[in-house]
Amino acid sequence: MALTQLAGIEVDLVRKRMRSLRLTVYAAGRVRVSAPLHTPLAAVEEFVRTRRAWIEKHQQQFAARTPAPQLQFEAGETHFYQGQAYTLAVHPADRPRVELHPETRELHLYVPTEATPDQRAALLTAWYRQQLRALMPQLLAKWEPVVGRQAASWGIRQMRTRWGTCNIGARRIWLNLELMKRPLLCLEYVVVHELNHLHERLHNARFWGLMDQFMPDWRTHKAELNRIHLTPGAPPDAD
Known part of the structure; x- marks a missing residue:
């Protein structure tokens, strides 16, 4: 999926039928913004800009997480x-x-x-x-x-x-x-x-x-x- 550069951050921007903007930070630092269909891009960018500190905080938290182990279901695991x-x-x-x-x-x-x-x-x-x-x-x-x-x-x-x-x-x-x-x-x-x-x-x-x-x-x-x-x-x- 193509990413959009908003406020210096690469964002997966999805437009859908909804009433307000929504921001999610996924593992590995990926950022997704869901926006109402007719919200101007400038308004979306300002939304991202005002939440930059929040985004960076969660990206750092994900980077510090322990990866889940890969299991083979063998004795001793x-x-x-x-x-x-x-x-x-x-x-x-x-x-x-x-x-x-x-x-x-x-x-x-x-x-x-x-x-x-x-x-x-x-x-x-x-x-x-x-x-x-x-x-x-x-x-x-x-x-x-x-x-x-x-x-x-x-x-x-x-x-x-x-x-x-x-x-x-x-x-x-x-x-x-x-x-x-x-x-x-x-x-x-x-x-x-x-x-x-x-x-x-x-x-x-x-x-x-x-x-x-x-x-x-x-x-x-x-x-x-x-x-x-x-x-x-x-x-x-x-x-």
Whole structure:
């Protein structure tokens, strides 16, 4: 996609049907500006200029992040569950299953001898999904009364570029399956973040003020959540 030079910054400028300008900084420093169809280019450039310090701050934060490890799902690898590191143990078995052993910090994967890395990954992914599905009703019961909004429904996805999303019209929230690998409070931060969108659509002063009210230490959890890259194109936050 062609980039546009605005206020000395290379910008991916996208015009769409929307009411206001929106700025996003992606991993690797890429900057994207979404603008209403008829907004003059000069106004877009001024928008970028006034947010230059914010852009540079987030680019520096991305540069300092730790890249996610490449996994082969072999014995001895380190895998994470709720922010804790577990050593993967692989056992031959006719009945595929996953067992978590917190006392020894081991994650046991039982698979047929001929199982490929992709099949091992699929089994572990299904296990993570099962854990998150069992946990979500408890988290919603905890946080919906605090936020004062209730999700009509929720779902789990493997998302490449978001920790969570909220369909405001349908009052449906989606959580990234990868959150089961992060500390529990990081998952709770995303739940509160998405529920808060049922108060306020935009990431504006009102939105963050409400976050301060509902979860005063949200900044700590957000920083921990974004310390490791989600994917090379991941943005800085939940949506």
